[in-house]
Amino acid sequence: MEIEVIASKRELQGTGASRRLRHAGKVPGIVYGGSAAPMQIELDHNALYHALRKEAFHASVLSLSVDGAKESVLLRDAQWHPYRQQVLHVDFQRVDKNHKIHVKVPLHFLNAEVSPGVKLAGGKPHHIVNELDVQCFPGSLPEFIEVDMGTLEVGHSIHANDLVLPAGVELVAHVKQENPAVAVIHAPKGGIEETPAEPAA
Structure with missing residues (x-):
């Protein structure tokens, strides 16, 4: 079963920009690894929150769609607010089907x-x-x-x-x-x- 994650490229960076994103119901994130440069992304908070509650999301190769361009990734880290049910940041790592x-x-x-x-x-x-x-x-x-x-x-x-x-x-x-x-x-x-x-x- 393929799990798709929808994201878009994030242009503005820094603490203030991330705070404004979170107020708008978005989560900042990053995609790294492989031959491409690291990319800053943003995702819908509610969709990501519900996905993170599923066991399979943590141990599956995910299909990440960034502005329509798809690549295979693994979830590597999710940072949570200390006491609110809020995701603060996520890290995804690109994977290559030919590498373990x-x-x-x-x-x-x-x-x-x-x-x-x-x-x-x-x-x-x-x-x-x-x-x-x-x-x-x-x-x-x-x-x-x-x-x-x-x-x-x-x-x-x-x-x-x-x-x-x-x-x-x-x-x-x-x-x-x-x-x-x-x-x-x-x-x-x-x-x-x-x-x-x-x-x-």
Whole structure:
């Protein structure tokens, strides 16, 4: 599914110009990377605000249309107001279909409720990380990676290298090397019941 982002070129720059843009319901932004020069842009605040609330917007190659000219980009940063629901600035990076990209992809956790650790032992599933750094060509970028917890016992965990990744997608080198745990089943509160030891004679 292609997500399109509509923007226009921004001529005026500086703090005052950005403030006036925000008052007019617009968000200043920048597009950089590739062989072209960085370009200052502006976007409609409400459309961008709703897009940023969708998980796929953060982990997809987007089609950015600037005054009708389209290019493929990734969202690299979004700055928010400290306490208002307001987007202050966005950064997009151009991508080339022939070059691998490095992206954080969200994890979707499945089947925890039917795992032996939860169903039989009453354990609690715990998600240790919610996204992982991967690399792939833009055309292979997945919206999410599945973490199947269906076989986990109490005290057991799934690590990054255990995950089945989509074709053409691999973990970045430092994640492969560190192999962090991504999910675990904790013992129920109070632990698993044990038979008390016989008192000493």
